Amino acid sequence: MDERTVTWESGRPEPLPEGYRVGDWIVTEPIGSGGWATVYAARPAEPAEGGPEEVALKIMPTAGLAPRQARDVAEAAAREVGLGRRAAHPRLVRLLDSLVLGASEDPSLDGAIVLVMERAAGSLRELLDAGVTEAEGARLITGICEGLAHLHRAGWVHTDLKPENILIGRDGSVKLSDFGFATELSGTHGYTPPMGTLDYLPPERGREPLGERGVRVRPSADVWALGIVIHEVFASGASPFPGATPAARTAAVREYAEGRAPLRMDHAVPAFWRELAADCLAPGHEARAAHTAESLLDRIASRPAPRAGRGRGARAGRGRSRLLGALLAVAVCAAAGGALRWYAGGGAGGRDGEGPAPLRVFNAERGCQGRTDRDRQCSLGLAIDPLRPYTARNVVPDRVWHGDVLEAECRLPDGLPVIDEEDRTSTVWFRIRLPREGGDVTAWLPAVRTKDRPALPRCPHPTPSAPSAPSSGTGVPGSS
Numbered sequence: 001m002d003e004r005t006v007t008w009e010s011g012r013p014e015p016l017p018e019g020y021r022v023g024d025w026i027v028t029e030p031i032g033s034g035g036w037a038t039v040y041a042a043r044p045a046e047p048a049e050g051g052p053e054e055v056a057l058k059i060m061p062t063a064g065l066a067p068r069q070a071r072d073v074a075e076a077a078a079r080e081v082g083l084g085r086r087a088a089h090p091r092l093v094r095l096l097d098s099l100v101l102g103a104s105e106d107p108s109l110d111g112a113i114v115l116v117m118e119r120a121a122g123s124l125r126e127l128l129d130a131g132v133t134e135a136e137g138a139r140l141i142t143g144i145c146e147g148l149a150h151l152h153r154a155g156w157v158h159t160d161l162k163p164e165n166i167l168i169g170r171d172g173s174v175k176l177s178d179f180g181f182a183t184e185l186s187g188t189h190g191y192t193p194p195m196g197t198l199d200y201l202p203p204e205r206g207r208e209p210l211g212e213r214g215v216r217v218r219p220s221a222d223v224w225a226l227g228i229v230i231h232e233v234f235a236s237g238a239s240p241f242p243g244a245t246p247a248a249r250t251a252a253v254r255e256y257a258e259g260r261a262p263l264r265m266d267h268a269v270p271a272f273w274r275e276l277a278a279d280c281l282a283p284g285h286e287a288r289a290a291h292t293a294e295s296l297l298d299r300i301a302s303r304p305a306p307r308a309g310r311g312r313g314a315r316a317g318r319g320r321s322r323l324l325g326a327l328l329a330v331a332v333c334a335a336a337g338g339a340l341r342w343y344a345g346g347g348a349g350g351r352d353g354e355g356p357a358p359l360r361v362f363n364a365e366r367g368c369q370g371r372t373d374r375d376r377q378c379s380l381g382l383a384i385d386p387l388r389p390y391t392a393r394n395v396v397p398d399r400v401w402h403g404d405v406l407e408a409e410c411r412l413p414d415g416l417p418v419i420d421e422e423d424r425t426s427t428v429w430f431r432i433r434l435p436r437e438g439g440d441v442t443a444w445l446p447a448v449r450t451k452d453r454p455a456l457p458r459c460p461h462p463t464p465s466a467p468s469a470p471s472s473g474t475g476v477p478g479s480s
C-alpha cells in the first residue's frame with residue numbers, strides 16, 4: 001500500500017492466477033494494488049469483433065470487512081460507476097462494465113466488486129521516475145487539465161488526483177482514473193469520505209469538519225493537487241513542500257498556508273509552469289478558485305513557445321530507459337545507438353504505388369526543428385513493431401532527427417494509434433529500410449512523424465512480435 005494513502009487494510013486475498021475467469025474475462029497478469037483494490041490485466045473469454053482485446057479489472061474484495069467498510073467499498077465502486085456512466089470523456093479512463101464476483105470456492109473473493117476498464121500502458125508516476133522533457137511535461141499537464149476541466153464542467157470533483165491516478169494510454173494519451181472518492185457537486189460543494197492522499201490535500205482540508213456525508217470539497221481541491229503534480233512533473237517527482245515523510249510535508253503545507261514560510265519551487269520547473277503551479281497552490285480556496293482548470297487550459301494554450309533543450313529533460317539518467325520517451329511518441333532518449341544513415345534520395349522509387357520512396361522526418365517539437373546539432377533530446381525513435389505499444393522497449397537503436405530523409409518501403413494503415421505533441425493522431429505507419437552491411441533491416445515510423453504522404457504499396461500485416469523479442473522481419477535484433 002502506498003504510504004501516502006490514508007486508508008484501511010482490507011485483508012487482501014491471494015493474487016489471482018493467470019487464466020482465472022472473472023465474468024466474461026480471463027486474467028492475464030496483475031498490474032498493481034492500491035489501498036482497497038488489486039488491478040489485473042485481462043482478455044476477453046470470447047473475443048468479439050470490434051471489442052477490446054485487453055482490459056483492466058479492478059477487483060475490490062468486500063469479504064471479511066466490517067459492515068461499514070464493506071459499505072464504503074460498495075459506495076466507492078458506485079461512485080466510479082456513476083461517474084463512468086454520466087461523465088465519460090477521452091481524458092477519463094473508460095469504464096466498460098461492473099459486476100459482483102460470485103466465487104463460492106474462494107470466500108475471500110466471493111462478493112468482490114469488479115470494475116472492467118480500458119487498460120492503460122502505465123501511470124504518470126512511472127514516467128516521473130524516468131524524467132520528462134519540458135515538451136512532454138507540457139503535453140501531459142495539458143491532458144490532465146483537459147480531464148479536470150471536463151470533470152468540473154460535468155459537476156464532479158476528483159478529490160484524489162495524483163500521479164498514480166493519472167494513467168497513460170497505449171497511444172501516449174493522458175487519462176484520469178480512480179474515481180472512488182469522486183463526488184458530484186450539489187451547488188458549490190460535494191462531500192467525500194475522510195480519506196485521500198496526504199501529499200495532495202489542500203491546506204483547508206485539515207480544517208473541514210467531518211459531517212454525516214463526509215468532508216466538504218470543492219473543485220479548487222483538485223486545482224491544488226494539480227499544482228503539486230505540475231511541480232512533480234518538472235522536478236522528477238519531488239513535492240514543492242519539503243519533508244522526508246508525508247506528515248512532515250503536510251506540516252510544511254500548513255506553515256506555508258499560515259504565511260510562515262514562502263512557496264519554494266525547484267529551479268528545474270520552467271518559469272511558465274512555476275507561475276501556473278504557484279496559482280494552483282494559492283493557500284486559500286478563494287484565491288485558488290480564480291484559477292479553474294478551464295482558465296489554466298487557456299493559459300497553457302497561449303503560452304510562449306518554449307526554448308529548446310530546457311526543462312528537466314536535461315536531467316537524464318534517472319532510469320530514462322524505462323517507459324518514457326516512445327510511450328509518449330516523442331523524443332526517446334533511452335536507446336543507445338548511432339545515427340541512422342540517410343537515404344541518398346534520387347531515383348530510387350517514389351513512383352505511384354511502388355516503394356521505396358523518400359520520407360522526411362518531422363519533429364513537432366518546435367525547438368527541435370531548426371537544430372543541426374543532433375542533440376539526443378531532439379531525437380525520435382523508430383518502432384520495432386507497429387502493432388505493439390510504442391514504448392522504449394519497442395524502439396530500434398537508431399535515432400532520427402527532424403529533416404532526416406528515410407527510405408520508406410510501404411505503408412501500414414492500421415497500426416497502433418500514435419498521438420504527437422500537437423494532438424494529431426494517426427494509425428498509419430511507414431516501413432523504413434535501414435541499410436546494414438550483411439542485409440537491410442526494417443523499422444517503423446509513425447505517420448505523425450512526417451508531413452510526407454508518398455503513394456506507397458500497402459505493407460503486409462506484420463506478425464505481432466513477443467514483447468521483448470522482436471520477430472525477424474519486423475525488428476532489429478538487439479534493440480533495447
Ligand SMILES: Nc1ncnc2c1ncn2[C@@H]1O[C@H](COP(=O)(O)OP(=O)(O)OP(=O)(O)O)[C@@H](O)[C@H]1O
Nearest residue numbers: 032033034035037039056117118119120123164178
Ligand atoms: N485501467 C488501468 N489500466 C492500467 N493500470 C491501471 C488501471 N487502473 C489502475 N491501474 C494501476 O493499478 C494500480 C492500482 O490501482 P488502484 O486504483 O487500485 O490503486 P492506487 O490508485 O495506486 O491507490 P489508491 O486507490 O489506494 O489510492 C496503480 O498502479 C494504477 O496505476
